[in-house]
Amino acid sequence: MIKESELQAQYSAFRKVVPAGDYLMKVVKAGQTFRILDLEGNQAADTLFYNANDPSERYSAMDTIREQGNVYLTTGTQLMSNGCNPMLEIVADTCGRHDTLGGACATESNTVRYALEKKCMHACRDSWMLAVAENEEFNMSKRDITHNINFFMNVPVTEDGDLTFEDGISAPGKYVEMKAVMDVIVLISNCPQLNNPCNGYNPTPIEMLIWN
Amino acid sequence: MSDILYTDEIQASCHWSLRMKKGTSLRIIDKDGGANVGMLFYNPENLLERYNAPDTLKCQHTFKLTKGNCLYSDMGRIFCSIVEDSVGWHETVCGNSTRKIVADKWSEHNYQDYHNEWHQNGYDSFLVELAKYGLGKKDMASNLNLFSKVQVDEQGNLKHIQSNSKAGDYIELRFEMNTLVLMHTCPHPLNSASEYPRKAIEYQIRQSAPVSENDYCKNFRPENQRGFKNNELYHLGN
Numbered sequence: 336m337i338k339e340s341e342l343q344a345q346y347s348a349f350r351k352v353v354p355a356g357d358y359l360m361k362v363v364k365a366g367q368t369f370r371i372l373d374l375e376g377n378q379a380a381d382t383l384f385y386n387a388n389d390p391s392e393r394y395s396a397m398d399t400i401r402e403q404g405n406v407y408l409t410t411g412t413q414l415m416s417n418g419c420n421p422m423l424e425i426v427a428d429t430c431g432r433h434d435t436l437g438g439a440c441a442t443e444s445n446t447v448r449y450a451l452e453k454k455c456m457h458a459c460r461d462s463w464m465l466a467v468a469e470n471e472e473f474n475m476s477k478r479d480i481t482h483n484i485n486f487f488m489n490v491p492v493t494e495d496g497d498l499t500f501e502d503g504i505s506a507p508g509k510y511v512e513m514k515a516v517m518d519v520i521v522l523i524s525n526c527p528q529l530n531n532p533c534n535g536y537n538p539t540p541i542e543m544l545i546w547n
Numbered sequence: 548m549s550d551i552l553y554t555d556e557i558q559a560s561c562h563w564s565l566r567m568k569k570g571t572s573l574r575i576i577d578k579d580g581g582a583n584v585g586m587l588f589y590n591p592e593n594l595l596e597r598y599n600a601p602d603t604l605k606c607q608h609t610f611k612l613t614k615g616n617c618l619y620s621d622m623g624r625i626f627c628s629i630v631e632d633s634v635g636w637h638e639t640v641c642g643n644s645t646r647k648i649v650a651d652k653w654s655e656h657n658y659q660d661y662h663n664e665w666h667q668n669g670y671d672s673f674l675v676e677l678a679k680y681g682l683g684k685k686d687m688a689s690n691l692n693l694f695s696k697v698q699v700d701e702q703g704n705l706k707h708i709q710s711n712s713k714a715g716d717y718i719e720l721r722f723e724m725n726t727l728v729l730m731h732t733c734p735h736p737l738n739s740a741s742e743y744p745r746k747a748i749e750y751q752i753r754q755s756a757p758v759s760e761n762d763y764c765k766n767f768r769p770e771n772q773r774g775f776k777n778n779e780l781y782h783l784g785n
Contacts, residue, residue, distance in 0.1 A: 391685050400705065401736055446777060482600065
């Protein structure tokens with residue numbers, strides 16, 4: 336459901352542009368609201384969440400879609416943990432639909448999806464591997480890299496059980512906003528994928544904003 | 548044709564794990580109809596390599612799993628191929644029943660009072676099996692729910708189809724690499740039965756026929772041909 340936010344960028348407590356192929360790992364406190372802004376349109380923000388006080392509790396795609404009885408994420412969706420607790424709630428969304436079935440790109444899955452020769456092209460999982468390596472204070476490893484949300488990505492499922500990757504429904508300036516229910520570590524890979532029409536073969540920057 | 552090497556049963560609402568060898572198949576038979584089998588795969592040589600539901604779905608552009616589909620690890624390799632399936636639809640996005648889900652739907656029946664008739668849940672079942680291999684809740688990936696069908700309408704709403712699988716229905720998984728298999732027979736989390744469903748399964752381990760160039764699963768999608776190539780490379784190294 337499309338819902339605009341009343342929050343204004345000038346009053347935000349934090350803003351950072353994340354170029355495609357880069358990551359952002361940051362704690363958002365309970366009660367804070369944060370926005371992911373698709374600056375140039377049709378970008379995918381591959382996102383994971385962890386309970387900042389116990390990172391073994393983390394975002395769970397399957398618990399989220401089962402508890403809301405729907406595969407798409409939008410305004411009103413409670414993002415659930417593997418302990419089936421709400422971590423965040425989507426409070427504004429000008430895109431209308433986000434994916435959590437398609438997972439992230441990895442160099443290995445790229446070989447299957449596109450071509451064996453694409454194996455060394457940059458991928459979201461590589462950004463996450465660098466993130467867990469560079470941020471040792473969070474004590475994370477490959478075990479912690481699980482099934483993510485693809486903000487701004489459009490992956491429709493049909494009644495017959497097909498799954499397709501459609502052109503993005505996002506556009507420049509579209510955004511999604513979440514309010515944290517618990518202290519969370521946000522880990523975003525701004526997707527570097529060059530092989531997928533979803534982003535018009537042209538990955539572009541996103542911006543993250545936080546309000547107290 | 549394949550030879551049956553071993554036959555066994557897993558009672559209703561139980562959990563078990565076993566190691567499958569490349570070139571063998573696991574046939575699972577729904578004894579009474581309406582079974583659900585939660586399943587996860589790990590590479591016994593590197594437990595960090597595990598079943599990846601999103602990669603399995605997106606690589607084959609499918610939401611349902613049936614004959615021809617391959618079940619992928621997060622490393623672009625194929626744990627196993629679905630070589631036989633009399634059901635037509637198995638799902639991999641709804642996760643497990645939990646203690647709370649089971650208590651809310653069918654009331655809590657603890658072990659002390661009910662012994663083998665207790666209401667066990669899928670989440671705790673996997674935790675027990677994972678712990679046997681030094682793994683924990685961090686390692687519990689999105690699982691398969693064999694024999695269960697969940698459909699999605701145009702708006703994205705989920706609908707669990709009761710009685711998707713009939714007595715005697717089966718699925719056969721041919722293992723393309725050595726694999727640690729974790730499974731449970733607890734009810735699907737969206738099952739709407741009025742009584743806690745108790746469904747046992749039978750399983751057979753079979754010797755598989757060699758994978759030929761015109762193999763159905765390998766040629767089901769061009770992506771699967773590349774998945775088999777990745778397995779080939781992996782086996783060159785061990």
